[in-house]
Amino acid sequence: xxxxxxxxxxxxxxxxxxxxxxxxxxxxxxxxxxxxxxxxxxxxxxxxxxxxxxxxxxxxxxxxxxxxxxxxxxxxxxxxxxxxxxxxxxxxxxxxxxxxxxxxxxxxxxxxxxxxxxxxxxxxxxxxxxxxxxxxxxxxxxxxxxxxxxxxxxxxxxxxxxxxxxxxxxxxxxxxxxxxxxxxxxxxxxxxxxxxxxxxxxxxxxxxxxxxxxxxxxxxxxxxxxxxxxxxxxxxxxxxxxxxxxxxxxxxxxxxxxxxxxxxxxxxxxxxxxxxxxxxxxxxxxxxxxxxxxxxxxxxxxxxxxxxxxxxxxxxxxxxxxxxxxxxxxxxxxxxxxxxxxxxxxxxxxxxxxxxxxxxxxxxxxxxxxxxxxxxxxxxxxxxxxxxxxxxxxxxxxxxxxxxxxxxxxxxxxxxxxxxxxxxxx
Amino acid sequence: xxxxxxxxxxxxxxxxxxxxxxxxxxxxxxxxxxxxxxxxxxxxxxxxxxxxxxxxxxxxxxxxxxxxxxxxxxxxxxxxxxxxxxxxxxxxxxxxxxxxxxxxxxxxxxxxxxxxxxxxxxxxxxxxxxxxxxxxxxxxxxxxxxxxxxxxxxxxxxxxxxxxxxxxxxxxxxxxxxxxxxxxxxxxxxxxxxxxxxxxxxxxxxxxxxxxxxxxxxxxxxxxxxxxxxxxxxxxxxxxxxxxxxxxxxxxxxxxxxxxxxxxxxxxxxxxxxxxxxxxxxxxxxxxxxxxxxxxxxxxxxxxxxxxxxxxxxxxxxxxxxxxxxxxxxxxxxxxxxxxxxxxxxxxxxxxxxxxxxxxxxxxxxxxxxxxxxxxxxxxxxxxxxxxxxxxxxxxxxxxxxxxxxxxxxxxxxxxxxxxxxxxxx
Numbered sequence: 001x002x003x004x005x006x007x008x009x010x011x012x013x014x015x016x017x018x019x020x021x022x023x024x025x026x027x028x029x030x031x032x033x034x035x036x037x038x039x040x041x042x043x044x045x046x047x048x049x050x051x052x053x054x055x056x057x058x059x060x061x062x063x064x065x066x067x068x069x070x071x072x073x074x075x076x077x078x079x080x081x082x083x084x085x086x087x088x089x090x091x092x093x094x095x096x097x098x099x100x101x102x103x104x105x106x107x108x109x110x111x112x113x114x115x116x117x118x119x120x121x122x123x124x125x126x127x128x129x130x131x132x133x134x135x136x137x138x139x140x141x142x143x144x145x146x147x148x149x150x151x152x153x154x155x156x157x158x159x160x161x162x163x164x165x166x167x168x169x170x171x172x173x174x175x176x177x178x179x180x181x182x183x184x185x186x187x188x189x190x191x192x193x194x195x196x197x198x199x200x201x202x203x204x205x206x207x208x209x210x211x212x213x214x215x216x217x218x219x220x221x222x223x224x225x226x227x228x229x230x231x232x233x234x235x236x237x238x239x240x241x242x243x244x245x246x247x248x249x250x251x252x253x254x255x256x257x258x259x260x261x262x263x264x265x266x267x268x269x270x271x272x273x274x275x276x277x278x279x280x281x282x283x284x285x286x287x288x289x290x291x292x293x294x295x296x297x298x299x300x301x302x303x304x305x306x307x308x309x310x311x312x313x314x315x316x317x318x319x320x321x322x323x324x325x326x327x328x329x330x331x332x333x334x335x336x337x338x339x340x341x342x343x344x345x346x347x348x349x350x351x352x353x354x355x356x357x358x359x360x361x362x363x364x365x366x367x368x369x370x371x372x373x374x375x376x377x378x379x380x381x382x383x384x385x386x387x388x389x390x391x392x393x394x395x396x397x398x399x400x401x402x403x404x405x406x407x408x409x410x411x412x413x414x415x416x417x418x419x420x421x422x423x424x425x426x
Numbered sequence: 427x428x429x430x431x432x433x434x435x436x437x438x439x440x441x442x443x444x445x446x447x448x449x450x451x452x453x454x455x456x457x458x459x460x461x462x463x464x465x466x467x468x469x470x471x472x473x474x475x476x477x478x479x480x481x482x483x484x485x486x487x488x489x490x491x492x493x494x495x496x497x498x499x500x501x502x503x504x505x506x507x508x509x510x511x512x513x514x515x516x517x518x519x520x521x522x523x524x525x526x527x528x529x530x531x532x533x534x535x536x537x538x539x540x541x542x543x544x545x546x547x548x549x550x551x552x553x554x555x556x557x558x559x560x561x562x563x564x565x566x567x568x569x570x571x572x573x574x575x576x577x578x579x580x581x582x583x584x585x586x587x588x589x590x591x592x593x594x595x596x597x598x599x600x601x602x603x604x605x606x607x608x609x610x611x612x613x614x615x616x617x618x619x620x621x622x623x624x625x626x627x628x629x630x631x632x633x634x635x636x637x638x639x640x641x642x643x644x645x646x647x648x649x650x651x652x653x654x655x656x657x658x659x660x661x662x663x664x665x666x667x668x669x670x671x672x673x674x675x676x677x678x679x680x681x682x683x684x685x686x687x688x689x690x691x692x693x694x695x696x697x698x699x700x701x702x703x704x705x706x707x708x709x710x711x712x713x714x715x716x717x718x719x720x721x722x723x724x725x726x727x728x729x730x731x732x733x734x735x736x737x738x739x740x741x742x743x744x745x746x747x748x749x750x751x752x753x754x755x756x757x758x759x760x761x762x763x764x765x766x767x768x769x770x771x772x773x774x775x776x777x778x779x780x781x782x783x784x785x786x787x788x789x790x791x792x793x794x795x796x797x798x799x800x801x802x803x804x805x806x807x808x809x810x811x812x813x814x815x816x817x818x819x820x821x822x823x824x825x826x827x828x829x830x831x832x833x834x835x836x837x838x839x840x841x842x843x844x845x846x847x848x849x850x851x852x
Contacts, residue, residue: 020475049446167806176807230680242773246677246684253672253775254656257806260772265765265803266692275805339691343769346686347668349679377691379701380593380683381602 025050026414029058030067033089034114034411038071040084059087065417066093067113067410089114094410094417095150098402099143100163100208101135102395103128103180103238104304108142109396110150110157111403113410115218119149120396124307128182136188140195147199157201158416159406162188163208163398165239167257173205176257179274180239204405209235209259209356210250211401213243216354216391218404224352232350234341235357235397236262237308239274240282244348262286266340284336287358290315294329309395312361319365330365337366338373345374349384356391363390451476452840455484456493459515460540460837464497466510485513491843492519493539493836515540520836520843521576524828525569526589526634527561528821529554529606529664530730534568535822536576536583537829539836541644545575546822550733554608562614566621573625583627584842585832588614589634589824591665593683599631602683605700606665630831635661635685635782636676637827639669642780642817644830650778658776660767661783661823662688663734665700666708670774688712692766710762713784716741720755735821738787745791756791763792764799771800775810782817789816 028048033039036047045055062068071088091114100107107122121142127135139162147157166178173189189203196203213233220228233243240262244251251258262282263275271289273280283289291302294315300306301314318326341353353374355363367388374383391397410416454474459465462473471481488494497514517540526533533548547568553561565588573583592604599615615629622629639659646654659669666688670677677684688708689701697715699706709715717728720741726732727740744752767779779800781789793814800809817823836842 177805179805228680244773246672246679247675249673249675251672251677251774253810254654254777255775255806255811257810258672258773258775260775260805263772263803263805264769266769277803277805343690343692344773346689347670347684347770347773348677349681349684349686351680377689377703379603379605379686379689379703380681384679384683385681 023413023415025054026058026062027412029055030062030089030414031411033068033087038086038088040086042084044087061419062414063087063090064419065414066090067414067417091116092153093155094158094407095155096158096403096406096408096410097143097146097150097160098163098211098399098404098406099139099146099160100211100398100402101127101139101181102165102208102398104308105395106135106139106142107395107399108139108146109399109403110146111400111407112155113407115404118153118155119146120399121145122395124305126305128180128304132181132183132186133191136191136195140192143192143196147196147201156417157199157406158410159202159204160192160196160199161211161402161405162192162203162205163211163402164188164205165208165236165241167260168205168207169256170204170206170252171256173203175205179276202406202409206402206405207241207243207256207259208398209233209241209243210252211243211399211405212356212391212393212397213245213259213354213401214250214404215393215397215401216243216356217245218401219391219393220352220354220389228351230348230350231352231354232344232348233354233356233391233397234261234337234359236282237287237358238282240286242344244350246348246350261340261344264340264343266343267336281336281340285333285340289336290329290333290362293332294318294326308358309361312358315362319362327365330362331369333362334366334369335373338370338377341370342373342377345378345384345386346380349380350386353386353388354391355388356393356397357395360391360394449839449841451480452484452488453838455481456488456515456840457837459494459513464512464514466512468510470513487845488840489513489516490845491840492516493840493843517542518579519581520584520833521581522584522829522832522834522836523569523572523576523586524589524637524825524830524832525565525572525586526637526824526828527553527565527607528591528634528824530734531821532561532565532568533821533825534565534572535825535829536572537826537833538581539833541830544579544581545572546825547571548821550731552731554606554730558607558609558612559617562617562621566618569618569622573622573627582843583625583832584836585628585630586618586622586625587637587828587831588618588629588631589637589828590614590631591634591662591667593686594631594633595682596630596632596678597682599629601631605702628832628835632828632831633667633669633682633685634824635659635667635669636678637669637825637831638782638817638819638823639671639685639780639827640676640830641819641823641827642669642782643671644827645817645819646778646780646815654777656774656776657778657780658770658774659780659782659817659823660687660763660785662708663713663784664708666712668770670776672774672776687766687770690766690769692769693762707762707766711759711766715762716755716759716788719758720744720752734784735787738784741788745788753791756788757795759788760792760795761799764796764803767796768799768803771804771810771812772806775806776812779812779814780817781814782819782823783821786817786820 045052069090071086091112109120110118167176175186175188242259242261263280267279270279270283471478495516497512517538535546536544593602601612601614668685668687689706693705696705696709
């Protein structure tokens with residue numbers, strides 16, 4: 001149940017009835033334990049404003065559904081002088097899965113309800129040179145492997161979210177366009193459901209930068225708390241994408257096509273982009289631009305069949321060794337990163353600009369020119385308070401975000417998980 | 427009460443207690459009547475899922491507070507065969523006021539609860555050449571005039587929202603920087619409250635483009651219904667600002683400094699901006715850029731002491747008469763408008779890009795190059811579905827948005843208005 005606020009005149013109207021109130025309160029208790037950690041029933045009642053009998057009944061139901069469990073006894077005595085039993089998230093019962101298709105790899109991860117990683121896999125694959133169907137066969141195998149691992153530890157899969165580097169329409173489960181994969185329109189959710197044997201869990205698709213932004217946002221909230229509500233994440237390697245969280249909400253745009261920052265026309269004299277246009281931002285800040293500047297055509301670091309992390313490790317080695325050509329190329333990419341970065345910060349005023357994907361790996365050389373452009377080119381004093389940070393999630397950000405979205409559905413509506421905790425109620 | 431949704435992991439947790447539930451349900455009923463028009467109690471119950479006895483009690487309280495009133499009888503017989511009495515918004519009791527400071531004018535408007543205009547005033551003023559205190563004296567007079575007009579018709583003022591063309595921090599009621607006014611930091615809310623004699627109603631400040639975007643969003647929702655949730659509004663004359671609504675929420679950024687689109691560095695070879703930097707978007711799309719291209723230095727249309735609408739009417743006259751220099755200048759500004767517009771559409775994927783301020787007046791000449799750039803430079807098919815429309819609110823958009831924000835507080839919490847409807851409960 002989401003009610004409108006002052007910023008949303010004319011928004012939807014939702015009144016509370018008893019069923020939705022119960023579901024809402026289950027969600028409130030479950031999310032409270034997630035965000036604040038193990039708690040006694042009395043403390044949950046005090047924090048949420050619900051009365052103690054209601055909280056006891058809600059906790060009992062969440063335990064039945066396998067989402068909460070009784071943990072250790074409270075270490076400090078409460079106001080009543082009796083140590084209470086703490087309830088905590090039950091990590092084991094329910095997992096979310098994220099699965100990513102990218103230009104040169106596939107990846108999968110499963111996270112349990114407490115956010116712990118159950119399984120994580122990444123395999124290099126030259127996706128742009130395979131038929132989409134073949135790639136999806138490989139991806140389905142990876143997903144099935146993750147689901148099996150979840151089942152093997154006695155858990156159930158709440159949902160699978162696919163991350164794709166392109167224009168995605170989540171409502172219809174379709175990929176509209178992924179220029180760097182060379183893919184056109186594809187009913188990707190249907191294709192995957194079929195390959196997975198029509199599973200009971202939900203399958204969704206989202207843009208990889210959106211999912212990476214959600215994962216980064218989640219990490220930042222753990223570190224910085226609720227004073228971070230607005231972030232922009234830049235990710236990619238060959239292609240460059242942006243994911244944005246504003247006022248705590250993921251920005252998707254009217255049709256779900258927001259965040260196409262790689263195609264901002266910032267370099268009129270730039271090269272031809274994968275999208276067919278000239279001067280897109282990714283032609284001056286993408287991995288190809290860096291490699292073209294830093295290396296000769298026959299340099300093995302350009303080989304797309306090598307794992308991208310190995311190739312970036314080699315660039316890093318050269319930069320650390322003071323290779324003049326590499327450093328010049330990084331400085332040039334950093335300057336262009338600053339020009340586009342300042343545009344994003346002027347428009348969105350994020351608390352944090354997160355460097356993800358390949359930008360995170362080369363952050364030590366890119367960050368300074370980016371920060372300098374933000375100081376110089378952003379009109380708000382002190383860059384509007386924007387910090388630049390390197391993501392520590394590496395290339396796992398999108399799959400982690402995908403797994404989180406699958407789990408979020410359970411946090412929003414705990415009744416999705418059956419009371420016997422053996423099957424997903426659809 | 428705003429609950430988090432799936433896009434907001436780790437967001438706030440709010441549980442319903444009886445007082446907040448009652449307040450929430452009062453708000454639900456009041457907003458439902460606003461968005462759907464006059465309704466019988468039975469219909470409100472059916473639409474909201476609340477039971478009829480509860481709805482009757484809620485409506486009675488809203489009538490007591492002067493927010494709803496009984497209207498005509500239902501024209502069609504309901505399911506029970508009895509025509510019901512319709513309840514409707516009581517426009518007369520409560521008004522919101524918006525007041526704007528801009529480079530060359532001040533404006534004020536008061537809207538009643540049904541959105542009807544009670545009073546509207548705009549006065550040319552060369553603000554950039556006056557001391558801030560003198561301008562605020564003039565603005566306070568205008569606001570007092572509006573409040574008096576509201577009182578004279580038996581209403582009360584729920585709040586006053588100031589619109590300023592610059593960086594605004596709503597939480598502290600301060601203006602940080604308004605380059606085109608030549609104003610630095612100013613405790614503008616305190617200054618105005620003092621000039622207004624410490625009024626009982628709330629005084630707020632917001633960015634003028636944000637408020638104009640809210641007003642435009644509200645108009646679009648009236649026309650297009652709920653399929654519009656994402657808009658970008660461009661406004662301004664000398665300075666250029668952007669206001670953005672995404673997923674139904676106004677974007678403010680981490681510190682409230684979002685929407686500084688006028689300072690996107692898109693024209694490296696451009697002129698010096700009011701902010702001191704080179705190549706900002708407003709140096710190639712603002713009114714000054716147009717006038718420099720279209721007119722000689724001694725052309726009377728450049729005179730800032732004339733009303734901006736008169737000056738734009740003269741430009742329009744010349745364009746309609748086929749003046750080659752005017753048309754060339756408009757085409758040039760339109761092309762630059764498209765370059766920045768495509769950046770905004772790639773990033774935000776709005777349903778609608780609204781031309782406000784001076785862009786709305788000259789829209790007939792600017793729209794085509796802008797639409798063409800969106801088709802050509804936006805990677806999502808069909809420009810991501812983005813329509814370009816000219817605002818019909820003219821230079822009243824920001825004050826209307828300000829009045830609406832003041833009223834929105836009442837829609838969100840009807841208990842702000844006292845039960846005797848004679849005083850604002852603070």
